[in-house]
Amino acid sequence: MSRYDLTDFEWRVIQPLLPNKPRGVPRVEDRRVLNGIFWVLRSGAPWRDLPERYGPRTTCYNRFVRWRKAGVWHRLMDAVSAAHDSEIQMIDSTSIRAHQQAATGKRGADQCLGRSRGGLTTKIHVVVDACGLPIRLGLTAGQAHDGQIVDTLLDHLGPRAIVLADKAYDADRIRELIQQQGATPNIPAKRNRKWKLCFSKRLYRERNLIERFFSKLKHFRRVATRYDKLAANFLAMIQLASIRLWLRANESTA
Incomplete structure (x- = not known):
């Protein structure tokens, strides 16, 4: 075995x-x-x-x-994460280098590959719960702004939930999206903000959980480097890695 x-x-x-x-x-x-x-x-x-x-x-x-x-992997992900702790949710992204074989797919379709200073990259966007376990996943090209995919990742917030994010998510549109669902954004303001926003540094420290999640995710080498030509296959690999992390967390508490 x-x-x-x-x-x-x-x-x-x-x-x-x-x-x-x-x-x-x-x-x-x-x-x-x-x-x-x-x-x-x-x-x-x-x-x-x-x-x-x-x-x-x-x-x-x-x-x-x-x-x-x-849709089996998607349903599995939903099933194992159904009991997530939604009181605090965190959103962030990490860039993944794409292997040269990932760039040999058919041209034309959007495969979430972007060219940056480091070469071809894909950006993984994740929302985790209060325990640092993944709830929602998404992909964009590596050079895309973090706010581009927020509408699909933060559209299932519960009332009274607190959303932690870094300055990249400090935009009126994102704050309104969160507040319209009865949730509260805890996002540090950018320097060009003209008015002071409510922000808790104590709560913001919890964001280390999403950084630890990314560290665990990259233990799966098929995720740490993108080899898949199709974005759908790469996302499925990320879903499977997330499912495994949920199962291990549940097993340790069983």
């Missing part, structure tokens, strides 16, 4: 959430295939280097893509 494989606890949580296939040819065991997908995610190795114990690499890759298209 590889140290990247699902534990019995993790498998008990995931198994009921997977698609059922009552008819047709029996498919390769889901747990073995998932272990193969997680091996690629954690090791960062190409699919063709998948060890034989996980079965045919084409089976693992095809199921990863098929279930991504069917």
Whole structure:
């Protein structure tokens, strides 16, 4: 058993959430295939280097893509994060270097690749809860401003929630979006602000949790460097890494 494989606890949580296939040819065991997908995610190795114990690499890759298209990873993410602590939410982003093979996809479609001083990059945007666990995820090109994707990441705030963010999110539009949902922004003001805003330095210190989340996320080498040509596949890898972090947190408290 590889140290990247699902534990019995993790498998008990995931198994009921997977698609059922009552008819047709029996498919390769889901747990073995998932272990193969997680091996690629954690090791960062190409699919063709998948060890034989996980079965045919084409089976693992095809199921990863098929279930991504069917929304399985998205539903899994929603299910494991449903019990999140929403009293405090934090939003931030991190830039990921894209490997040269990620830039060889079809031209024309928006694959969230941007060229900056460091080369091709993709920016991961995340909202985490009060425990530093991910709730919402998104991607943009590396040079995009952090506020570009806020509308889709901060549209499910609960009343009385407090949103922590850095100065990049200090915009009237973002503050209004938060307040319209009954939540409170705790964002430091930019220097060019003409009036003083309510801001708690004590609460703002909690933002270290989202930095720690990014550190844990980058332990998954398939996320720390982007190898996927398709943005949808890269986002699915981030969802799987986030699911694994949720499962480990839940297992430690079970």
